[in-house]
Amino acid sequence: MSVSGGDRGSRAIWMGVGILALALSVGGWFRLRIDSSLEPLLPENSDARQTVLFLRDSSFASKIVLWFRLRGDGDVSELYAAADEAEKHLDPKLIKRVIHPPRDAAAVDQVFGLLDDAGELLNASDLSEVEKATAPDALRKRMRECYMQLLRPEGSFMQRILRKDPLGVTSRILSRLYALSKGMGYRVEVKNGRFVHRDGRQMMLLLETNATATSVADSKQLVASLRRISESAPAGVEITPICAQIHTEENQRVMERDIRWMGFVNGIVFLLLFLAVSRDWRVGTIFLLPLVCISMTLGLCALVHPTLSLIVIGVSITMAGSAVDYGIFVYTVVSTSKDRKADLRRIRRPLLISHLTTLGVVLAFVFSAIPAYRQLGWLTSVSLVVSLLAALFVLPKLIRTDGKILLLGSGMPLKRWGRIMVPMTFVGAMLLIVMIVLARKTNFNADIGRLDGISPSVRAAEVDFQKTWGRSDGELGMLVVTGKTRAQAEEANEKINNLMAGHFAEGDWVSLSDFWPSPATRRANLLRWRRFWSPDRIAALRRDLAAAGEPYGFSAEAFEPFFQILAQPPREDQSREIVSAVEDQFIARSGDRFQMLNYFPDTAQTMATVRDLAAGHPEAQIVSRRALSDAFARSARSETRLLVGVSAAFIILFLLALTRSVVKSVIIMLPAIVGLLAMLAVLSAMGLSMNVVTVVAAIVVLALTSDYGVFAVYAWENREPLFGQGMASVHLCALTTAAGTIALLFARHPALFLVGVSLSSGLVAGYLSALFVIPGILWLLDQTKWGKTA
């Protein structure tokens, strides 16, 4: 066969371009950096991003729990021994420190010592209460109260407090300290320097780890280490680790198992397809085509943007897999072609339509606010273009022309098939109505916990943990206030705390600032306190107190400890010890910044209150499961609107431009529309909800099923038989894709299962509509005058 000079020149140019692209791509792979974090998946400038970054970076998130439980009739000493043994076996590379509560004896002195610092800790409002309490009538009443209190069983032990607080105001400092622990949502008692449950049969060891939950490798190491400790527990004690890293490790393990299973099923199905459909080993190039193209694209993209998200790479490989359709379409043409050039030219138009409809969908991602989606958009778009070019210009060189495909070219003419399918068209229309009704019931669930693939035993352990240690079933949310220095953080937190005052039920808002004001406020308090307690006022109080206490037999020295407090300077160090004992719960670090943590019940009402009051304070950030879900929901809704809007606009534009027919464009898109509605209807019927995963699945359904419409209309226009080149491409595309997605129906991981349900239902419905409904509609159209002219 002779080759003209023009062809040779053209081929040389194409080869040059190909080699250059390949060389550039190889260069790009050397620059490629994989980012395995969740960060690129978070919408820019969103609450979700702030929340996840807080959980990633803050020292707060590095806590893990070892929960010790007695199995039989053993006593608490067995728990202590088991905890001591476990502590000895902690891996110092993974565990930074064990957090112990303050020693009991020291805590007594520290807590009572707080009363000596009343001047620093009581605010202006407290001082006005003090003033009221010094009135003679109030003192008489108070002395009666003190007397009654001392008669009670606990009276002897209250004496120390009463002697330091004859006015009954100073001890509100202790109430505020107690409120910090009470409001924290957990029932923990401190015994013997340990966190013990009140039933005396359980305790917890609180650890701080270096292993972040966002790192799979770290999580695996930590979980393995904790499991070894659990397994070596003595016979009478059960040790259960509770930490986020278990979620990371288990999700990874379940996903790996599911992906292996999917790979196995895919392999088997492709082998069967190969054996049944075409025993030509070169058919493998069809399936390698998208892989080669996405690999090339990854290298090319890495030249521009060296850091790419691992998740994006995974999803883009899946989405780029839709390019298999191009290969199949080209393969069916070339393998049976008698005039290769003419046939290849003939299929360019449908391939271009198929390509542009898919491209329209993936290009929409480029406009997303989520960095990972933008990466995905670029990667997949470039990859699809490369795949199309390769399918049109490289693949034909690799396929032999006398290849045989099972049933190809056989079957009844599509015209006849279309006539038979007219009733199916009406059935399809009825089903479409049912699907629309069901699809309207699909709701969007932003609870990312539903996508968590942890095992039932871990889930049950966490529920038990919450029931055992939690004060209520509800979770707590946090308002995190950040400052460059600790003093700045405390001052900012104090301002926020003042804003929140009075807006919550008692105990619902827990803030360190209620108990421990900022340095500036403590100084101001002390100054006010000193001015208040003038020598005359002290002398008057001594006199009135003695008179009020006389009827009850209070001694002259009864309240001397209080007057000593007024006379002595404040002891700053003493108070700080007790603050350091509680601050692990209320102060965190993120890099060189300080974070003050305030707690509230994570309910819609309290969340709305906190959100309203903290609005306009960029230093304050809400961190809660509900807030995270809300943020993801908002993001997913806006992304869905954007993606659907932009991709619909692209698709309509491309289809109208290429087909120049509204009716034909609608028919081409019918499998995509049916696929999406079927997907939503099946989700609704199965009681599943839309979420961030199904949004991406919907885009994939849109991209793949639009190809079926293109090929089916192409087959009709070319008067092919049922297994002609166009329809055979639809059958093969559907079979190869369904093999992968149906395997996902057996996935254990909820996210992958959801992908399986979404893709399987959407793709099967799209395929069936291309096979049964499109021929029926086209036959009906042909019978009309309009159809004939169209």
Add this chain to the structure above:
Amino acid sequence: MSIATARIAWPILFALTVFVAPSPAGDPTVATTAPAQSTAAPRPATLELMAQVQNNLRGIDSLEADFDQEKNLAVFKHKLNLSGRFALKQPNWVIWIVDKPVRYAIRVEGDEVRQWEEDTNKVQVTHVAGDPTFKAISEQLQAWFLGNYKALEASYAVFVLSDKPSPLSLRFVPKAGTMIAKLIAHIDLTFSPDNRTIEKMIIQEAGGDWTTLTIRNARINQPMKPQTWEIPPR
């Protein structure tokens, strides 16, 4: 990281652990100002003896008794003398009624705490969760009088003050370095001749104050009238 699991609180309770917490024992011979129980030097109680004490108290399901209490507190010019009655019932019922010098009553029933006093004649209802002091009191009264000496042994070192002739007298010394050791020097118990109940309890505080509690008319496992648990008391 799950927020819930990271958010582990510890309560710094100023009055909660008044009666708890083990470690090495303090000095049983420390000078006291409370009325002496015995002139003999205390000797450590053997495990057998403690098992015997525990065995004697086993099977006590309820106890009802009258009491006289003498408190010697630095805050008062004179000793404070109280009298009243109390009742305990397994698993977690406690009522403590002071009749003199003023009338006052507290009942702890599971998680609920009811208090009444003559002055106001009002019943105040709270919950143990709201004030752990009540829980500590309820648990300790149950432990001492209904006999959970094994648990007490974990918190205190036990010494024998007298066992010949009957009655048995024991000293419980809080283990050193603990919160309770900061508050209490020791607790002396004198049992009834049949060793079935406590007849006298002396609490010697670390600061020098002391309280004696003398038990009268102890009725073990006797049917209780419903009025026993009434608040306000009859």
